[in-house]
Amino acid sequence: MRIRAAAAAELPLLQDIERAAGEPFRSLGMAAIADDDPLPLDVLEAYRCEGRAWVAVDAADRPVAYLLADMVDGSAHIEQVSVHPDAARRGVGRQLIEHLAAAAREQGLTALTLTTFAEVPWNAPYYTRLGFRPLADSDPALTAGLRAISRAEAAHGLSVWPRVCMRREVEDFGEVDDFQEAEDFQDVGEVREFGEVQELPGVGEIPAAP
16 A cells, blocks of 8 residues: 555545544444544644645555644644545554654654544554553643643543543654554544644644655
């Protein structure tokens, strides 16, 4: 699977991927997540223009998954990663994350972070298998920016389901065995589940890797 920067004409397709990737949440009683609207085109375009949107493409160069990133308190923060169910269980999510790790390493960033659902099998347990660790409230790595994201998520109603902040050091990437790959339908991003993107402290740009 090849990873490259997203193209402007592909943004509606990214919305379709997000809709499809949200459907598995319905089986867990999380219909609000499955029914949530995808990110608006203007928001996707802003990520694309800033070099913070990547796609995984099939043999026909058609996106089957995508990742959006911010920078939060000196770490590359995964705002959204969605994999179409038709492309799941092939390591696509992991490839996108490792691509971001390479970009982060080139910029001198020390870690990747994310927030996710703690009990959804293809969310926190999946990221744990990829080497991310949950951040306890007392952990110094739980920065002001991550706390602000968590508060914004709670304000949007996501605290109905347990959420967790997670972190992985950039230098640890590449050490996960291939057989550990698992379900990678979607980690629905972080503040925007209910259709709004918040501007958070410490959020900036991370340029695309070559």
